[in-house]
Amino acid sequence: MKTIRGKRISGDERRKSILTLLEQTPDPLKGNELAEKMNVSRQVIVQDISLLKAEGQPIIATSQGYLLLQKSKQDQITKIVACKHSISETEDELNRIVDCGVTVLNVTVEHPLYGEITRSLMVRNRSDVRHFVENLQKTGASLLSSLTDGVHIHELEASDLEKINHAIRALKKAGYLL
Template sequence: MDRTEKFTSAKRQALILDSLKAEHRPITGSEFAQKANVSRQVIVQDVSILKAKNEPIIATSQGYMYIQETPNEAAHKLIIACKHHPDQTENELNIIVDHGVLVKDVTVEHPVYGDLTASLMVSNRSEVQNFIKKIQDTNAAYLSTLTEGIHMHTIEADTKEKIEAACEDLKKADILL
């Protein structure tokens, strides 16, 4: 195929699905755009179409992921409530991931819109650092600024002891509600 030839919509969507299912890492819209010789905005539209077709694609701060929910009895999940200032976000996330715990998302309760949830999918300090850098580079606000620092996280680990240890350290840091 000629490198300057653009992919059709169907071919781009197949590329997105196949790549996301094969890779168990986030893939950015820019990566897809480069492969398909289109703009990142075209990829964003393709992903929206795929989501409308009930494909379980989520956008994380690191890129798109295909969420294959398989029953994992070894995984332990907990929703925790936290409160802190924005400048404590990196410390909060590091406390959690340092215990081998995945931070799946953040949720705030908006007075008009109800629950607003954003996917985080951070599991190590490098991913936390990338998330914080994106917030800073884009001058974006944390969702928790809408609720005076109150927010929830869905966290997951392979043992409940890891979750309990992370929660204990969050209590010590005066972050856990």
């Protein structure tokens, strides 16, 4: 049995606590943060998240941490946009979108061997964009769009269609829309 701040708890109780923490915040929580709060290793958190997902909990791993997907709000509108740009233009693309009050939910590429590959982004503001770009630089990882010569699809979400249309106009102005 592991402890939370000195109190012994079972794995089931720990997973309930993790779920409660994820429910209480709209922002992603890093595995290291959860591990520290639960007084366990990050690997234990990874295993707990896997078990919660297997139970059907809608938890996703984003570049900013773990996020519990809330049921879609009735007033949110989503739209799919196809884009193409260089890696060096990624920050500009994302900033143009979030500056319009639009969230970038995910990125999708069409891989010739594996088919459609989609990963969650959940980029909502310039701080999220900066964090994403810093992680990209720090890890030296490749963007999914590098598999498709810069071509990718984003699912965008906003409270009204005008915000999404404004973001689309900003992307078009920059030459990022296909």
